[in-house]
Amino acid sequence: MKHLMALRQRQAELQNRGKALLDLAEKEGRELSQAEDHELTRIEADLEQVKVEIAAAEKAADRRRAFSDAPAAALPGDPGGSRIQVGDDRSTLDPRAGFNSYVEFARAVMRASPGHPSFAIDPRLAPNAALTGSAHREAGQDGYLVPAEYRDRIWERMESGDGLINEIDLEPTSSNAVNDTVDESTQWGSTGIKAFWRSEGQAMTRTRQNIKPRSIMLHELYAFCEATDELLEDAPRLEARLTDKSAQAISYRLDEAIFEGDGNGKPLGFMNSAALVTVAKEPSQAAAGVVPLNLANMFSRLLSEAVANASWWINSDVIPQLLTLQLGDQPIWTPPATGFQNAPGGILFGRPVRFSRHCKTMGAKGDIVLMDPRGYYGLRKGEIKSASSIHLYFDFGATAFRHTFRFGGQPHLSAPVLPKNGSATQSHFVTLATRP
Numbered sequence: 001m002k003h004l005m006a007l008r009q010r011q012a013e014l015q016n017r018g019k020a021l022l023d024l025a026e027k028e029g030r031e032l033s034q035a036e037d038h039e040l041t042r043i044e045a046d047l048e049q050v051k052v053e054i055a056a057a058e059k060a061a062d063r064r065r066a067f068s069d070a071p072a073a074a075l076p077g078d079p080g081g082s083r084i085q086v087g088d089d090r091s092t093l094d095p096r097a098g099f100n101s102y103v104e105f106a107r108a109v110m111r112a113s114p115g116h117p118s119f120a121i122d123p124r125l126a127p128n129a130a131l132t133g134s135a136h137r138e139a140g141q142d143g144y145l146v147p148a149e150y151r152d153r154i155w156e157r158m159e160s161g162d163g164l165i166n167e168i169d170l171e172p173t174s175s176n177a178v179n180d181t182v183d184e185s186t187q188w189g190s191t192g193i194k195a196f197w198r199s200e201g202q203a204m205t206r207t208r209q210n211i212k213p214r215s216i217m218l219h220e221l222y223a224f225c226e227a228t229d230e231l232l233e234d235a236p237r238l239e240a241r242l243t244d245k246s247a248q249a250i251s252y253r254l255d256e257a258i259f260e261g262d263g264n265g266k267p268l269g270f271m272n273s274a275a276l277v278t279v280a281k282e283p284s285q286a287a288a289g290v291v292p293l294n295l296a297n298m299f300s301r302l303l304s305e306a307v308a309n310a311s312w313w314i315n316s317d318v319i320p321q322l323l324t325l326q327l328g329d330q331p332i333w334t335p336p337a338t339g340f341q342n343a344p345g346g347i348l349f350g351r352p353v354r355f356s357r358h359c360k361t362m363g364a365k366g367d368i369v370l371m372d373p374r375g376y377y378g379l380r381k382g383e384i385k386s387a388s389s390i391h392l393y394f395d396f397g398a399t400a401f402r403h404t405f406r407f408g409g410q411p412h413l414s415a416p417v418l419p420k421n422g423s424a425t426q427s428h429f430v431t432l433a434t435r436p
Helices: 004-027 034-068 102-111 148-159 235-260 292-300 304-309 316-324
Strands: 135-138 141-145 169-173 177-183 211-217 219-228 277-279 311-314 351-355 368-371 376-389 398-411 429-432
Touching: 004 034, 034 304, 102 235, 148 235, 211 398, 219 235, 235 376, 235 398, 277 292, 292 368, 292 429, 311 316, 316 351
Parallel strands: 169 376, 277 429, 311 351
Antiparallel strands: 135 141, 141 376, 177 211, 219 398, 311 368, 368 429, 376 398
16 A cells, blocks of 8 residues: 555645646636546546545554554653653554664664674664564574664655656555466457347347466565665764665666566566557658657557556657657647646646656667556565664674565556557557667
């Protein structure tokens, strides 16, 4: 389940999208078009669902705070008594495990190493089996699990950016592999469940699902870093290193895998999947260039049900080309100052433009991608697991920190879909071919 911060961000994005549609129609003095009305209806439905999820998340947070704020006995050196008593079920009583900050926890781990000039075993790190995961042993070395609240912050900072994990079709699982079945048949195809008209007394035609097996492996993604004793004494830099930087590194690799993972030891990205539609360049097109017909052809290959949630993902190398593209005397790219106010890179054919470092350089396949991220199916196992150890780098005067979690994914479709009328296949993911 998404964290409250991500849910509220999603709510704001949906509200901005709906307001932009209404503002545009009002500015042009007209009613909403059929497509705009359909999109607004979908946004309203999504908003209602998000509101339900926010209410559930707020209720869970209130229950959690009710335990976290329980009266606690003072620890040695803590006359105010604001920290929790070290004892059974500590992680349930206090998700911070008695620490006021991640920095304070890291310093406690550093000083818990025998031989350290300020050696001391903080009671909150006491290796007591009853402490529900406060301490563990790995490869013969003592280590300490990072308190739950600080592990959650890594995930929240991953979600607060433009990470694709916020936008794909993501489901939780408790397994390292998921085997299920899918039905990719269309209403107009020759297989799958169909509906028919019949006359009175006429026998019904039987149909059945056209199911296929699907297996998705979840792979481990991790960030493993070290902090020197000097850094551990520098609170601002340490907080950024251990939270922001770790979250950024994990988010980058996750987006990279969703884009172009090869499926070997990592998820299968849509650029390497059979579901990708690649649009050929025009015969007279200049090398490494972009012409309006390229983009129009790409738009025509997008599944109709994917249009409302689709966006353009473009390498910033393409910006000079976008600035000069016109149909007649009208530019086809609308910069961010007008149109959808929440579109980071403006709009193109009515859909938001986003500039991504994962898109290839100008002229290469993948420099421009039109996609609906919900066409990608992702599986996440549990929460991020974080741990720290003083022993691994003791002789270097450093402490090791590790953040891991499991994720697997692939596009929903195993191949592009043939439309009811026409021979050009369509998909959630469309890109432009190489223009040598």
